[in-house]
Amino acid sequence: MTIERLKETVGRKTTLKGWILGKRTGKGLVFLVLRDGSGMCQCVVDENKVNTNLFEDAKRLTQESSVVITGEVIADERQIGGYELQVTDLEIVHLSQDFPITPKEHGVDFLMDHRHLWLRSKRQWAILRIRNTLIMAIHEFFQGEGFIQTDAPIFTGNAVEGTSTLFETDFYGEPAYLSQSGQLYGEALAMAFSKIYTFGPTFRAEKSKTRRHLSEFWMIEPEMAFHDLKMNMDTIERFLRFVVLKVLEKNTFELDMIGRDTTVLKQITEPFPRITYEDAVLILKGEKEVDGKNAVKTLEADLVAVQERMAAIQAEITDREAKLAAPGMKKGEIGFHQAKIQQLKEELSEQEEASRNIPMWLKSARDFRMGNDFGGSDETVLTRLFNTPIMVYNWPHEVKAFYMKRDENDTRWAKGVDVLAPEGYGEIVGGGERETNLELLIEKIHEHELPMEAFEWYLDLRRYGSVPHAGFGLGLERLVAWTCKLPHVRETIPFPRMYGRIAP
RNA sequence: UCCUCGGUAGCUCAGCUGGUUAGAGCACUUGACUGUUAAUCAGGGGGUCGUUGGUUCGAGCCCAACCCGGGGAGCCA
Numbered sequence: 001m002t003i004e005r006l007k008e009t010v011g012r013k014t015t016l017k018g019w020i021l022g023k024r025t026g027k028g029l030v031f032l033v034l035r036d037g038s039g040m041c042q043c044v045v046d047e048n049k050v051n052t053n054l055f056e057d058a059k060r061l062t063q064e065s066s067v068v069i070t071g072e073v074i075a076d077e078r079q080i081g082g083y084e085l086q087v088t089d090l091e092i093v094h095l096s097q098d099f100p101i102t103p104k105e106h107g108v109d110f111l112m113d114h115r116h117l118w119l120r121s122k123r124q125w126a127i128l129r130i131r132n133t134l135i136m137a138i139h140e141f142f143q144g145e146g147f148i149q150t151d152a153p154i155f156t157g158n159a160v161e162g163t164s165t166l167f168e169t170d171f172y173g174e175p176a177y178l179s180q181s182g183q184l185y186g187e188a189l190a191m192a193f194s195k196i197y198t199f200g201p202t203f204r205a206e207k208s209k210t211r212r213h214l215s216e217f218w219m220i221e222p223e224m225a226f227h228d229l230k231m232n233m234d235t236i237e238r239f240l241r242f243v244v245l246k247v248l249e250k251n252t253f254e255l256d257m258i259g260r261d262t263t264v265l266k267q268i269t270e271p272f273p274r275i276t277y278e279d280a281v282l283i284l285k286g287e288k289e290v291d292g293k294n295a296v297k298t299l300e301a302d303l304v305a306v307q308e309r310m311a312a313i314q315a316e317i318t319d320r321e322a323k324l325a326a327p328g329m330k331k332g333e334i335g336f337h338q339a340k341i342q343q344l345k346e347e348l349s350e351q352e353e354a355s356r357n358i359p360m361w362l363k364s365a366r367d368f369r370m371g372n373d374f375g376g377s378d379e380t381v382l383t384r385l386f387n388t389p390i391m392v393y394n395w396p397h398e399v400k401a402f403y404m405k406r407d408e409n410d411t412r413w414a415k416g417v418d419v420l421a422p423e424g425y426g427e428i429v430g431g432g433e434r435e436t437n438l439e440l441l442i443e444k445i446h447e448h449e450l451p452m453e454a455f456e457w458y459l460d461l462r463r464y465g466s467v468p469h470a471g472f473g474l475g476l477e478r479l480v481a482w483t484c485k486l487p488h489v490r491e492t493i494p495f496p497r498m499y500g501r502i503a504p
Numbered sequence: 505u506c507c508u509c510g511g512u513a514g515c516u517c518a519g520c521u522g523g524u525u526a527g528a529g530c531a532c533u534u535g536a537c538u539g540u541u542a543a544u545c546a547g548g549g550g551g552u553c554g555u556u557g558g559u560u561c562g563a564g565c566c567c568a569a570c571c572c573g574g575g576g577a578g579c580c581a
Contacts, residue, residue, distance in 0.1 A: 024540045031540050044539080080541085098514080103542055104530050105516055109573055165579080181581090206579050207505075219581060339529080339543080342517070349509090353575070356508090360576090375577080427581065475581025489581095500573075 431472020
C-alpha cells in the first residue's frame with residue numbers, strides 16, 4: 001500500500017514501506033512522519049498499545065531511517081495528507097545516522113553538494129512531481145493532437161545557429177558537438193510525419209551564472225508541416241494552457257506544499273496578448289500603454305515599494321535587536337527573534353539587490369534601440385504589465401536565426417515568436433515559421449558564416465516537396481520554474497548541470 | 505570573459521574603526537517536560553576563521569595574488 005492510496009483502507013490494518021521524515025516524542029507516545037515517495041503520513045506509536053520492544057524501537061528511529069510499518073488507518077483532517085496510522089507493528093530496515101540535511105535552513109551550496117539527499121525533502125519532492133505532471137501533460141497534449149514523438153540526434157557535426165558555445169566531444173577522431181537544438185532535424189521529421197515533437201536533452205556551454213540557465217536541460221520541440229506563424233501561436237497557446245491546467249488539476253497538494261499562489265496560474269485560461277516586436281519596444285520604452293499601465297511608471301512605482309519595504313525591514317530588525325538586548329527574555333523567545341532577524345536580513349539583501357537592479361533596468365529600457373534583441377531585464381519590464389504569458393512576434397530578422405522566415409509584406413521582420421512568462425520569468429518558448437525560399441536561405445547561411453556543405457541536407461527539405469511549416473522550442477525547466485514560482489531553475493531538474501557544477 | 509557580493513564550529517550566521525583564552529542559535533549528547541507539528545528547561549563535547557604571501561609589537565578584521573561559491577551582463581530555453 002502507498003500513502004497516496006490510504007483513503008482506500010481507512011479503518012483497516014495497513015502496511016507502509018518508507019523513510020522517517022521526522023520524529024517527535026511525547027510521554028508514552030512517539031509521532032513518526034513517514035514518507036514513501038507517494039506522500040507523507042503521521043504514524044503514532046502508543047506505549048500502551050504495543051509491546052515494549054516496539055516502543056523502544058520507535059524511540060530509536062532517526063531522520064531518514066527506513067522502515068516497514070503497520071497499523072490501522074484513521075482519517076484526521078489536521079494531519080498531513082489527511083490520514084494517520086495507529087501503529088501495531090514496526091520493522092526497522094536500516095537505522096540512519098546523522099542525516100546531513102536537518103529540518104533547519106541550509107545554504108544553496110551545501111544543499112547542491114547534497115543534491116542526492118536533498119531530493120528527499122518535501123519541497124524538492126513536490127517540485128519534481130509537478131515536473132512529472134508537466135512531462136506527462138506535454139505528451140498527452142501532442143499525442144491528442146496527432147503529433148508523433150520522435151528524436152533528434154544528440155551528437156551533431158556542426159552548430160545549428162552558429163552563435164552558441166557548444167560542448168565539444170571526440171567522435172571517432174572527428175570533432176562533434178552535443179546538440180544545442182533538435183530544430184533542423186525536427187523539420188526533416190515533420191516532412192515525413194507532418195506533425196512531430198522531440199523531447200530530449202539539450203546542451204549549451206555558455207558560462208552563464210544566472211537563475212535561468214543550465215548547461216544541460218530538456219527541451220520540447222514540436223514542428224508542424226502546413227503551419228504558418230499564426231497557427232503556430234495558436235498551438236503554443238493551447239499547449240501552454242493545457243499543461244498548466246493539468247498541474248492545477250493534479251498537483252493542488254504539491255502547489256500548496258511549496259506555497260505557490262495559484263492566482264496568476266489560473267489566469268492561463270485568458271487569451272495571451274500577441275504583440276509585435278515594434279509595439280513591444282514602444283511599451284518597453286514607456287511610449288505606449290497597456291490597459292492604462294505604463295511600463296516605466298510601473299517599474300518606478302516598484303522601486304519606491306522596494307525602498308519602503310527596505311526601510312520597514314530595517315526598522316523591524318532594529319526593534320527586535322533592541323528587544324533582545326533587554327534582559328529577562330526566555331530562551332525560546334530569544335531563538336524566535338534571532339530566527340526572525342535572520343529571515344529579515346535575507347529578505348533585506350534580496351530587496352537591496354532589487355533596488356540596485358531596477359534603476360539599471362529602467363536605464364536599459366529607456367535606452368533600448370529598435371532593432372536590438374531583448375535582454376533579460378527588458379523581458380521583466382515588459383511582462384510586469386501582464387498576468388498571462390505574452391507572445392512577441394515579428395522580430396528584426398538580423399537578431400533571429402538563419403532559418404526564420406522573412407515576412408513577405410515587410411522584409412524587415414522575421415516571423416519568429418517568443419513567449420514570455422509573467423512574474424518575471426521571461427522567455428519560456430522560442431519559435432516561428434521557417435524560411436522556405438531556397439535562395440534566401442542560402443543567402444542567410446552565408447551571412448551567418450555557416451559551413452554550406454553541413455546544411456546541404458537541410459536545403460534538400462526545400463528542394464523536395466517544400467511546404468510552409470513552423471514550430472517552437474519549450475524549455476522544460478523554465479516552465480517548471482514558472483509553474484512553481486521558483487527563484488532558480490536548478491531546483492527543477494533532479495541533478496542540475498551548470499557552470500561550476502558537475503556533481504553529484 | 506567582465507561587474508558585484510561572499511567564504512568564521514556538522515548547519516545558518518554574528519564578530520564595531522586590527523588588541524589579551526573566537527561567539528550565538530540549531531544539530532548532536534545527558535537528564536527533566538510534552539497529542540506532538542522548526543519558539544519548553546538545565547548541563548556537555550565541537551573551530552589550524554578559503555589558500556598562499558605581505559604590512560604590523562600584534563590580523564578573523566588591513567594589502568596582494570590565487571581557489572571556490574551566490575547574483576548579474578553577454579548568450580539563450
